[in-house]
Amino acid sequence: MAIILTEKTIMQRQNELKNWLASQFPNRPFELTFAAADADYRRYFRATFNDGSTLICMDAPPEKMRESVANYLKVRDLFSHLNVPQIIAQDLDLGFVVLNDLGDMQYLKALQQYPDNLEAHKMLLLEAIDVLIELQKASQPNVLPEYDREILLREINLFPDWFVKHELGKNLTFKQKQLWEQGIAALLPVIEAQPKVYVHRDFIVRNLMFTGSRVGVLDFQDALYGAISYDLVSLLRDAFIEWEEEFVLDLVIRYWEKARAADLPVPANFDEFYRWFEFMGVQRHLKVAGIFARLWYRDGKDKYKPEIPRFLNYLRRTTRRYHELAPLYALLLELVGDEELETGYTF
Structure with missing residues (x-):
């Protein structure tokens, strides 16, 4: 405790x-x-x-x-x-x-000042993507701990251990455990096969500062050496702000183009990179839903619990797109149904 x-x-x-x-x-x-x-x-x-x-x-x-x-x-x-x-x-x-002092203008606050201006959002997010490219270009192996299977699994298991057990008040049945294991067995190889770079691990709009010059970067103490798509998922599939999928897709393409120009190890085929991005997202969304439930039920912190539905929506949208992830989609339907859940800021 x-x-x-x-x-x-x-x-x-x-x-x-x-x-x-x-x-x-x-x-x-x-x-x-x-x-x-x-x-x-x-x-x-x-x-x-x-x-x-x-x-x-x-x-x-x-x-x-x-x-x-x-x-x-x-x-x-x-x-x-x-x-x-x-x-x-x-x-x-x-x-x-x-x-x-890097100021008090979080990227989240800056974005929320322009709720109807997607061009302003795109400009700010492209600056953040430039910083992410700069971070990844400096990557070297054997400097940071590796984001390995043990850590990936420990994070994923926060979902059944905290969201399912405490938020839903359930334990997975034998059949549901089978669906879970099949889904994770399909998910992890796609993540583990990705080239590794420095991963901030919480590269989100609340940890980026709008300073008027260079974007400020905060809260990096949990950085690891892991999958190249992780931080991009963190940036574009956030807890407190959400964009339409077409907008996110455009920015993922922009990142991919910039990464290729910077000689970062992304595939020549964009579809392959987008699949990396989506599978990595499932891992992170499962983890975050579990963490947000744990923060409430273990630590008494209620700030994050209302944002869990956003991650359930992310999970359903992604898992139903890929037949390999069909077991996870089936499990989600059994646990939380198929209706989109209400969330906060959406653009």
Whole structure:
């Protein structure tokens, strides 16, 4: 079971952060305001100094986040060719890190400011795709841990373990387990056969910052070396914003063209690459539906649960297109039916 931080603990951490910051920046009064929180225990604050300058302060309780913060620092150095936060100060024993401020304009917020302007969306997403190409071009084997079958399976199994069991209150029957196993047996080889690159692993519009110049990239501590289509799926099949499939297809084509021009290992045939993209998406959608259910039922975090239907819709649309994935489609019909479920932002 997860340990949930109490309000008292949160306030203690905030006071400790203020005292530590004061020691790092003596004679520089500041005001500390909440900036953001991750799905895990990490929280971010903005320190605003008297001269108007700002810094971002990461609060990552060391008893829960030490390894994650160490990974953050390692991957930050690896991704330093991108516009990632610079480290101003750190204390891993306390679990505090000070970063430069990339602003408060998430890509999600920027996109939602233009709800009826798909050309603006396309322009912003193409800039994000350029950053993704830049990230992938720097890839080298044996630097990041491999996104291997064990991890892929562990993530996929979050779906029956948390969504089916806790959200639906069911256990898979013997027949349903057979459908599940047949579907996963068809899914994984297509993912594992893809060339590997650096995978941010959460390359989503909430982790990209619109800065007015280079796109800022955040929350990269879980990066691995894995399938080339993964981050593109993360970007274009998001939890909090959704586009029509024709729009997504156009952007996948744009990525594929840019990747070929950059000599990245994508196939010469676009149809093959799109199949990679779709199969990778099924793996990720199963994982995210499970994670969002776990965040509610285990951790008491309700922000993500309303977005689960979006991923069920993604899953049904994709699995019914490929006869190899027919067992997963049949299973989904038994579990949640065939009607599209209502979600939030759709463009």
